[in-house]
Amino acid sequence: MIINHPILGPRDAAEFVYLGDAALINRPDGMTASVETFHDYLYLRDNPAGEHRELWYHEQGDRSWLVVTRNTVTHEITKVELARDVARAQGRSK
Amino acid sequence: MRFSALKILKEALTGHKGWQPMWRDPVPQAEYDYVIVGGGGHGLATAYYLAKEFGQARIAVLEKGYLGGGNVGRNTTIIRSNYLLDGNEPFYEFSLKLWEGLEQDFNFNAMVSQRGILNLIHTDAARDAATRRGNAMLLNGADAELLTRDQVRAMYPWLNFDNARFPIKGGLLQRRGGTVRHDAVAWGYARGADMRGVDLIQNCEVTGLRIEGGRIRGVDTTRGHIGARKVGVAVAGSSGKVMSYAGMRLPIESHVLQAFVSEGLKPFIDGVMTFGAGHFYVSQSDKGGLVFGGDIDGYNSYAQRGNLPVIEDVIEGGMALMPAIGRARLLRTWGGIMDMSMDGSPIIDKTHVDGLYFNGGWCYGGFKATPASGWCFAHLLARDEPHKTAAAYRFDRFLRGAMIDEKGQGAQPNLH
Ligand SMILES: Cc1cc2nc3c(=O)[nH]c(=O)nc-3n(C[C@H](O)[C@H](O)[C@H](O)COP(=O)(O)OP(=O)(O)OC[C@H]3O[C@@H](n4cnc5c(N)ncnc54)[C@H](O)[C@@H]3O)c2cc1C
Numbered sequence: 001m002i003i004n005h006p007i008l009g010p011r012d013a014a015e016f017v018y019l020g021d022a023a024l025i026n027r028p029d030g031m032t033a034s035v036e037t038f039h040d041y042l043y044l045r046d047n048p049a050g051e052h053r054e055l056w057y058h059e060q061g062d063r064s065w066l067v068v069t070r071n072t073v074t075h076e077i078t079k080v081e082l083a084r085d086v087a088r089a090q091g092r093s094k
Numbered sequence: 095m096r097f098s099a100l101k102i103l104k105e106a107l108t109g110h111k112g113w114q115p116m117w118r119d120p121v122p123q124a125e126y127d128y129v130i131v132g133g134g135g136h137g138l139a140t141a142y143y144l145a146k147e148f149g150q151a152r153i154a155v156l157e158k159g160y161l162g163g164g165n166v167g168r169n170t171t172i173i174r175s176n177y178l179l180d181g182n183e184p185f186y187e188f189s190l191k192l193w194e195g196l197e198q199d200f201n202f203n204a205m206v207s208q209r210g211i212l213n214l215i216h217t218d219a220a221r222d223a224a225t226r227r228g229n230a231m232l233l234n235g236a237d238a239e240l241l242t243r244d245q246v247r248a249m250y251p252w253l254n255f256d257n258a259r260f261p262i263k264g265g266l267l268q269r270r271g272g273t274v275r276h277d278a279v280a281w282g283y284a285r286g287a288d289m290r291g292v293d294l295i296q297n298c299e300v301t302g303l304r305i306e307g308g309r310i311r312g313v314d315t316t317r318g319h320i321g322a323r324k325v326g327v328a329v330a331g332s333s334g335k336v337m338s339y340a341g342m343r344l345p346i347e348s349h350v351l352q353a354f355v356s357e358g359l360k361p362f363i364d365g366v367m368t369f370g371a372g373h374f375y376v377s378q379s380d381k382g383g384l385v386f387g388g389d390i391d392g393y394n395s396y397a398q399r400g401n402l403p404v405i406e407d408v409i410e411g412g413m414a415l416m417p418a419i420g421r422a423r424l425l426r427t428w429g430g431i432m433d434m435s436m437d438g439s440p441i442i443d444k445t446h447v448d449g450l451y452f453n454g455g456w457c458y459g460g461f462k463a464t465p466a467s468g469w470c471f472a473h474l475l476a477r478d479e480p481h482k483t484a485a486a487y488r489f490d491r492f493l494r495g496a497m498i499d500e501k502g503q504g505a506q507p508n509l510h
Contacts, residue, residue, distance in 0.1 A: 001401055014403035018393045018508055020347065035493070042505050043436045043492040044343040047334030049396040072348070072394045075401075 003068060004080050008061060015060040021045055022053040022067045025087050049073055055083060095285070116281060117288035122295050125321030126154045128475060129313055131300045131336060132329035133157025135166035135276075135461065136453055138283035138294075139468020140326060140475070142200065145290035147469065148476035153292045154322075156315060158299035162280030165330050166461065168430035170353050170387050172366050172377065173462040174211045174271035175236045178227045181486030181498035182439060183234040188483045189466030190236070190270060196465060202282030204274050205380070210365040211271030214246070214253075214415075215264040220370055224266040231268070241265040250367070252418050260371035260414065271366060273377055279464060303339040303450065310449035326451045326475050328467075331396065331431025333454035340447050344454070345436040345492055347507040350395040350429045351387070351458045352404055356422045358382030367415075374411030383425060386412060390432060390458060392508040400429045432458050438510030439498035442470050442480065442487040451475055452489075457510055 001013035023046070028037045049072055056066045065083035070076065095114045105112055128144055130137045133155045144150045157163075173193050175186035197204050215221045221240075228238035246265045247255060255262045288294055295317070302314035303325065312321035329336050331348045359382050368375040376386040388408035391400045405427060412419055435441065435455030440463065442453050453471045456463060470484035480487070486498055492505075503509035 012403070013393075013401070020394070020507075039493045040343070043345040045334070045345070045347050046338075046343060047347050047394065049332075049335055049348070052394055054394065070393075073396045075395065075397055 001070075001075055001077065003056060003066065003077060005058065005061070005066065006080060006082055007064070008058075011058070011061060013056075015058060016056040016066075017059045019055040019057060022055050022083075022086070024055060025067075025083065025090070051078075116285045117294055120293040120295065122154065122298065122315075122317055122320050123152075123293065125152075125312070126293070127152040127323045128154070129320060129322035129325045130155045131313065131325065131327045132164070132332075133161040133284070133294065133296065134164040134328065134330055135162075135279055135283070135464035136328040136330070136456075136467045136471065137326075138280055138287060139464050140328060140453070140471040141292045142283045142287040142290070143469045143472035144476060145287060145292055148472050150476055151291065153287075154320065155287070155292060155294050156298045156300055156313065156320070157294070157296050158316075160296050161284050161294060162277055165430040165432075166280045166464070167277050168353065168428060169276055169461040170375070170377070170385050171273040171276045171461065172211065172271070172375070173206075173274055174268055174366075175462075176211065176213065176227065176231055176238065176266065176268045176271065177500060178230050179498050179500055182500065183230055183236065185466055185470070185483040185487075186462065187234050187236045188469075189463050192465035192469065193274065193462075194270070196282070200282045200286040202278065202285060204278040204282050206272070206274045208270050208272040209377070210267055210269045211368070212241070212246070212249070212365055213266045213368045214262055214370040215266065216260040216262060216371045218263075221264055224264075228266050237268055237270050239267045239269070241267050249365070250363070252362075252416065254415055254417055257414060273366060274461075276461060283468070300336060300339075303336075303447075305340060305447050305450070308446075308448055310447055322449075324449045324451065324475055326453060326471055328453040328471065330433050330454065330456060330460065333433045333452070337445075337452060340445065340450055342445065345441075345489070346455050347394050347434050348396055349390045349392065349432045349434045349508060350397060350400045351390045351432050352400040352408070352427055352429045353385070353387040354405070354408065354424060355379070355426045356384040356386075356419070357425050359384065359422060369411050369415045372407075372411035372414060374408055374415060376412065376416075384419065384422065390434070390508060396431055398429050398431055400427075432456070434507035434510060436492060436505040436507060437497040437499040438501055438503070440467070440487050441489055442467065442474060442484045443489050444474070444478075445489075
């Protein structure tokens with residue numbers, strides 16, 4: 001698989017480390033969220049067959065986190081964004 | 095259908111015209127007491143034990159493709175009970191004991207071969223860990239032997255003992271571990287279930303779960319609605335998809351695992367062996383091919399095929415351990431979809447829906463579990479309480495902080 005890095009261009013997926021569903025960006029507030037909310041965040045997954053937005057870390061590159069939109073049935077990658085941009089678009093400031 | 099030497103002789107002389115299909119091809123009934131979703135090893139074993147050990151009737155297995163076309167026919171056929179943790183070891187030892195009696199039990203040759211599994215040790219720390227694991231196995235009634243470097247050398251003199259980075263310092267051997275002809279396991283259970291009246295329904299994909307007032311009523315399939323008092327789901331890599339029909343999200347991700355077979359070689363590995371420094375394991379099939387594998391690819395996948403970087407990584411592991419294979423050619427590679435759980439251990443449990451039960455999260459190690467998984471799932475379905483060896487395999491262990499994490503990796507399925 002080739003990941004088209006927004007800054008570095010096409011890179012082999014083997015340069016990256018895979019974390020999982022990009023929903024992991026939305027971590028609940030540790031001071032207010034219930035144990036059940038945290039359980040669901042940490043352990044439960046949608047695990048779709050088809051389009052999946054997921055976090056990849058460019059460990060052997062510029063060390064940026066990417067949100068890759070990839071089809072889990074065909075492995076086709078249709079979109080690559082900087083995770084930073086995705087998080088900021090959701091109102092995260094840091 | 096039954097086999098005998100006499101029958102083979104007779105068929106050989108009469109042009110093989112008298113062989114019958116091994117099981118019926120029934121039309122689905124309107125309703126069953128038990129519907130098992132998934133005709134892999136676990137689903138078929140569940141139906142077999144439900145009928146045979148728990149005396150239940152009106153059972154159907156629904157399979158979207160053909161029986162045994164999933165992971166049960168794609169794995170590298172290793173069986174063992176060399177686990178460390180209390181939640182796991184009694185279960186896998188129960189399974190190994192069932193393997194030992196399986197062929198007599200279902201009267202079918204599954205080529206259960208207890209050729210031994212050897213986990214190699216490369217550092218002092220790894221020897222400590224292997225000692226501890228071996229002791230845990232012994233405490234649970236399994237067999238385990240710690241081998242010195244010389245004992246390993248006597249078994250496999252051609253291994254790369256003096257690799258500068260990962261010298262071989264010994265091994266943990268379980269002699270009762272080994273390999274089993276995987277397809278024959280599916281066929282043996284299928285035939286045994288069919289003979290006890292279980293309807294095995296192929297080309298029948300479950301597309302919905304009919305739930306009314308918090309109770310299961312049946313399943314929607316590509317062959318119409320089928321009513322059921324109880325439904326047990328055992329669909330391995332498709333777990334997330336099928337359980338989503340009940341509105342459930344699971345502590346599971348689906349990942350692809352690849353396996354490899356070399357061209358046929360003369361016998362030189364008579365057991366199963368695992369490299370302790372990289373992820374590589376190997377055995378030699380009765381046809382002579384080296385059957386080997388390593389890590390999962392590491393990203394969510396339903397594709398049943400993997401990518402080249404993992405192939406390179408696995409082969410590098412093989413070359414580091416046994417340079418002798420360098421000139422052997424690779425014959426085939428393939429992939430299967432793993433139901434990777436958040437702690438690397440399985441789930442056999444009820445759900446929030448009355449009459450709906452789940453069996454999954456087997457990761458890359460569910461083949462060895464097939465007999466015990468079937469037995470324990472049948473126990474749960476028939477009696478509504480967990481079998482004592484599967485009592486820890488509950489959904490709520492993540493909420494209770496009671497993970498069964500053999501590798502200590504945390505909630506990161508691609509590291510288990
Ligand atoms: C390459 C590879 C190597 C492995 N090596 C080993 C090993 O050496 N030792 C070991 O212990 N384990 C190993 N495993 C793991 C083991 O194969 C699996 O954990 C185990 O087979 C899973 O259980 P099963 O046999 O029931 O799965 P499967 O055979 O996959 O059965 C699930 C069935 O459900 C069906 N299904 C799915 N969705 C639906 C639906 N909606 N309706 C109806 N049917 C459906 C599928 O078609 C499939 O037939 C390996 C796996 C792979 C892929």
